[in-house]
Amino acid sequence: MDFNNTQAIYLQIADYVCDKIQLKVWKEDEKIPSVRELAVMLEVNPNTVMRSYEYLQNQEIIYTKRGMGYFVQANAAAGILKARRTQFISEDLPQLYKKMQLLNIAVTDLQTGYEQFINQKN
Incomplete structure (x- = not known):
């Protein structure tokens, strides 16, 4: 993924996740890549992905199931x-x-x- 200098990287990652959800690559109530998996895919620090996931949780776009990972929220x-x-x-x-x-x-x-x-x- 090519990052630009006009927006924080964690927000660009959040946009990437949102794109995947809107394009139905990641469907409602479906598990999404773990923090580490996405960090490897995008070649970024896992802490940056974690920040993106926390942001998306606050926006009610994804949710977490303890011990299972992150999932796409219904109606995301x-x-x-x-x-x-x-x-x-x-x-x-x-x-x-x-x-x-x-x-x-x-x-x-x-x-x-x-x-x-x-x-x-x-």
């Missing part, structure tokens, strides 16, 4: 989607609107580009 994917949509609308879109205004890009241009993007994915 829906919660992640809701949180990410809220963040996108409140943080990312205002920046996009500002750039659109500076570059004199019309909403219709954006819509056309988005439709082309969707058609290419299908």
Whole structure:
């Protein structure tokens, strides 16, 4: 995994875990990799993964079963989607609107580009 310098590594790992849950790679009530397993996979310190897991537990995305490991919380994917949509609308879109205004890009241009993007994915 390539980490960037704009966000704490434990948050980037949390995003990675959330991506796996949203993509249904890790399903509800399914065991996820242990702290050590994920640390080896991502080539990071186990303490960093532990911090990510604690963060995700506080967000009610994962839970622990004593002696068994970490599991995906029921409805975690829906919660992640809701949180990410809220963040996108409140943080990312205002920046996009500002750039659109500076570059004199019309909403219709954006819509056309988005439709082309969707058609290419299908």
